[in-house]
Amino acid sequence: MHNYTIAELVKGLQSKQFSSVELTQHFLARISQFNDQYNAVITVTADQALQAAQLADQRLAMGSAPALCGVPLLHKDIFCTKGVRTSCGSKMLDNFIPPYNATVVENFEQAGVVMLGKTNMDEFAMGSSNETSFYGPVKNPWATDCVPGGSSGGSAAAVAGRLAPGATATDTGGSIRQPAALCGISGLKPTYGRVSRWGMIAFASSLDQAGPMARTAEDCALLLNCMASFDDKDSTCVDRDVPDYSASLNKSVKGLRIGVPKEYFSEGLHPGTEAAVKKALADLEAQGAELVEISLPNSDLSVPAYYVIAPAEASANLSRFDGVKYGYRCENPKDLQDMYCRTRSEGFGEEVQRRILIGTYCLSAGYYDAYYGKAQQVRKLIEQDFVNAFNDVDLIVGPTCPSPAFKFGSKGDDPVAMYLEDIYTIATNLAGLPGMSVPCGMVEGKPVGLQIIGNYFDEARMLNLAHQFQQVTDWHTQAPEGIS
Amino acid sequence: MIIKREEIEKLATLSRISIDEKTITDVTERLSSVLDLVDQLKTANTDSVQGISRPFQVSQRLREDKVTESNQRDKFQAIAPATDNGLFTVPKMID
DSSP states (O other): OSOOOOHHHHHHHHSSOOOOOHHHHHHHHHHHHHHHHHHHEEEEEEOOOOOHHHHHHHHHHHHOTTTTTTOOOETTTBBBBBBBBOOTTSSSTTTTOOOOOOOOHHHHHHHEEEEEEEEEOOGGGGSSSSSTOOOOOOOTTBTBBBBOOOHHHHHHHHTTTTTSSSSEEEESTTTTHHHHHHHOOEEEOTTTBOOTTTTBOOOOOOTTTEEEEEESSHHHHHHHHHHHHHOTSSSSSSOOOOTTTTTTTTTTTTTTTEEEEGGGTTOOHHHHHHHHHHHHHHHHHHHHHHEEEEETTGGHHHHHHHHHHHHHHHHHGGOOOOSSSOOOOHHHHHHHHHHHHHHHHHSOOHHHHOOOHHHHHHHHTHIIIIIHHHHHHHEEEEHHHHHHHHOOOOOOEEEEESOOOTTTTEEEEEEEHGGGGGTHHHHHHTTTOOOOEEEEEEEEEEEEEEEEEESSOOOOHHHHHHHHHOOOOGGGHHHHOOOO | OOHHHHHHHHHHHHOOOOOTTHHHHHHHHHHHHHHHHHGGGGGGGTTTTTOSSSSSGGGOOOOOOSSSSSOOOHHHHTTTOOEEETOOOOSSOOO
16 A cells, blocks of 8 residues: 555545555554654654544535545644644754644644654754754665755755655755755745744744655646645735646646756766656656756856855744754753753754854854845845746756765764755746756656746646656655565 | 954843853964955945845834733643742842
8 A cells, every 4th residue: 555646545435445444454554564764753642643534534425525635645744733832843842742733744734634643853944964954864765874964954855755645845955855855856936925834843944945855747737736825824825826736747748848957057067867857858858848958147156145145044943943942951950041052052052053153153243234135135136037938838857966865974963065966946936936856767766856946826837747747657666675 | 244252242241151262263263264254245336335134124013902812821830940938039130
């Protein structure tokens, strides 16, 4: 059952080939058997899952259940889950049990989806390797000495390792697409505002966006149908009809104009990754799409702009963790200042502290205009590059990340080496555009991701292209060694 | 760009983060490395460019001024580090 796609599971549940309880038991057993190898799941909600599965079976028996009723999923541990620990991968929230659900979680619960548990992640979603988690690193199922990517590395590894057929994730600078690429699965970051951020622990509020991870584009469409909704509780959520993302999957891609940014094929791109992506582009061309070379001239400024804007917003967002109302509090504080300082030093890990310090620096008197003001202007230039490109093309395609999964610790002590991992993904967050990654090849036994960037609210067209690509390739069906 | 040790100490105070003597050199070095990266922004010509703080740059949506949340004080206090008689408590601030 673990090799079925979500689309196949839906059919199986609706035709009574198996029950939701059987399916849930199967995936709980797999988590129990294999999670020690991957460290992908940090909280398992077995009792709650089985209860939800029983309810789903009752709804299915009545014949009027929503599409995803009875399907088991994992949630990234950044989404608040009522009565279930939500740690955000941090010691700071190791004891935090929210009394409410995030809107994303609520949407799935209403649809009868069964939550299996919560996935590991980089602390507060700050990282590209899952090495910053308080709960230890997640291992890539394709090569357990390598990282799964981050920050949604737990979700990606769980899907790749068949611990769940799909998972929720979030993307602030590439945190859905990069781990999806490194773990050989499909993942989609929607347009900013498409999915509610309410109850999703904030990292950088103008960049964060939730999206689905699954093995196929077809499954991502099914999950996005449920995740996307207007939510009055998130003031940045966009009030716009949610199309049926599954409806346009089978359209022909003939005549689609695909922009290929020349800046995404320059120095730093692994030759094996480049070859795999170019082969994928040739496959798309063979399906009738038209390739057009484009330029995104300010691409090289996206990482520097991001590392001002994201830490600046993080330093403000994370100021709420002060040991007063919830989360970690240091032992025996001698006064209020001591409580604040020690709570935050003991509760946050090194990378989170670094980003708070950088953000504070960029926002401080005397530096605000030179850093934050300048980064906002560069953000506009980057957005304009995409607006110009989309005047001429329907979609933009290139590599998701510069190289396949790397070994633990191999980026050394220099944080900048890690930051450059997101060089091709960050610009879409700055512009607020949707992007996705689908598997398109293998290098040294490790998966390569193809990134598809769409125009605003054009997720359906991205999913259409990705699905059509998956009709003529089998990269998305491949499984890590030992999974049968 | 080399950030000075005194600046790190000031940032730590502003951020309410304690940095101990053993790690301050490493923190300084790594922060300098990140600031070298972001200094690349200086190469961009942004004359007459109006910056943006979020995608679409639309004005903030307002909602009707009515109470939508029920009082959940007990639930929130149940997960607090320290409470007393319905209040969140912190170390004494004023003698």
